[in-house]
Amino acid sequence: MTQNLNAVMLDPTAETQPEQRPLCDRPSTLQGLTVGLLDISKPRGNVFLDHLETLLSDQGAEVRRYVKPTFAKPAPVDLRHEIATSCHAVIEALAD
Amino acid sequence: MQARRIDVAALEDPVEALFDRGWTDGLPVVPPTEARVLRMLEGTTRSPQDVVAVVPPDLVECTVEKAAINAVMAGCLPEYFPVVLTALEAICTDQFNMHGVLATTMSVGPIFVINGPITERIGMNSGVNVLGHGNRANSTIGRAVQLIVRNLGGGAPGGIDRATLGHMGKQGFCFAEAPSAWTSLAQEEGFTAQQNTVTAFAGEGPRLLFDQQSRSPESLVRMLADGLRSTVSSRMVMGIDAMLVLSPEHLSRFIDAGWDRSRFLTELSELLIIDADDIIVGAHGIDEGIPTGFAGLQLPKFRPGGLLIVHAGGSAGLFSAIIGGWVNGNTGSDPVTKEIQL
Amino acid sequence: MHDINDFERRGIPGVFVASAPFVDAAEIQAKALGLEVARVFTAHPIQDRTDDEMHALAETAFAELVEKITAP
Secondary structure, X not given: OHHHHOOEEEOOOOOOOOOOXXXXXXXXXXXXXXXXXEEOOOOOHHHHHHHHHHHHHHOOOEEEEEEOOXXXXXXXXXXXXXXXXXXOEEEEEEEO | OOOOEEEOOOOOOHHHHHHHOOOOOOOOOOOOEHHHHHXXXXXXXXXXXXXXXXXXXXXXXXXXXXXXXXXXXXXXXXXXXXXXXXHHHHHOOOOOOXXXXXXXXXXXXXXXXXXXXXXXXXXXXXXXXXXXXXXXXHHHHHXXXXXXXXXXXXXXXOOOEOOOOOOXXXXXXXXXXXXXXXXOHHXXXXXXXXXXXXXXXXXXXXXXEEOOOOOOHHHHHHHHHHXXXXXXXXXXXXXXXXXXXXXXXXXXXXXXXXXXXXXXXXXXXXXXXXXXXXXXXXXXXXOOOEOHHXXXXXXXXXXXXXXEEEEXXXXXXXXXXXXXXXXXXOOOOOOEEEEOOO | OHHHHHHHHOOOOEEEXXXXXXXXXXXXXXXXXXXXXXXEEEOOOOOOOXXXXXXXXXXXXXXXXXXXXXXX
């Protein structure tokens, strides 16, 4: 496979950043923020997420629920866009 | 080679991995494997750890090796690499002021004109669609330089690059001048026709200058002057340079009538004397303009040497092109020509 | 992981929940993406659990989940 040929690449940057990209900025609290719960559509994951919704609501977060069509593929772009424009943070569950 | 190695898991697509890391200009790049970078390094006699230039905006020393990694990513062949290195040197000068070119909200990016026998040797295009796409060397040399500025120098759009509009040539804008009976851009800068050179110019996108009816040089030069008056802004004089790309058919109007380059420039410059009363603040109901203190003066559109003339393009078509520049002089960017070291 | 990678790219902090056997796969995936995608692992298996057991798993994971999408 061509992928194997490409397995090691040389860094084109000044190498001042760590090898890994940084995560984006986090809010200090979830209170008053909207948290998206993304169900990957595996059995029982919804029950896990139901309870997370309760716990998040207790902490003052607004919860929005989303379901992606299949756990086997990335969420469709429209769904990702909707979540990214409606939520301040997202929790995706549950792969087993 | 000393660059950090980045492992990509065997099942991951390396092209996607390069996007995810923010190391592309929006188009896919070629994964810079050791084998490819080694091959690129064969394109130069310079040692991999030689410092080519200090790259803005972060002022990072760019080694030959780092340049080679980015040249691989851009899609260059090893024989293009000396051109890439010289183009990088040209923009990383006080004279060119790449930091300013990046940071300005105006639309400019580095544009490279290549002269000399190397253009044919590496298969550059100076003919049909010369300012467009489709030729590997033209498309990747400028791109390699822009990737170095982005990846190594830290100058990415939305970060230090603050262009309001930009233009697609910022993806990498490089072309060869076609030889003609006139002296070339490089010869005007004191080089010989046998020397290989890169001229870097901070420019916006090209604009067509249409004239299909002029049969005399006197008529065509007037039409060209008419178009050039509005370069960047019809209200701007001397502060901005421009590149005029004369097509073969337009050029032949002058050559056939016995005009050489200096005659052409003299005639053109006379036609580009602007009546300041027409462009001062408030003239003709327009608030934009030069200070009213200039009223009554006659001013040249371009400073001496501020109009760069290049010959290129397909053999059929009575069009030329204007590439407007950015602020010139100490506060802006001046064109830089450098000889390519093979 | 790809979804969370995309959310991070869009500036939305995200965390991914998987069961314990996915620890290694997630690490390889994170390395490939060049992003330490935030992730929390639960006990395995999942699919035969009762509702009460699922709630307990959520209780256990909750503090870590919050911690990974906030920065107090």
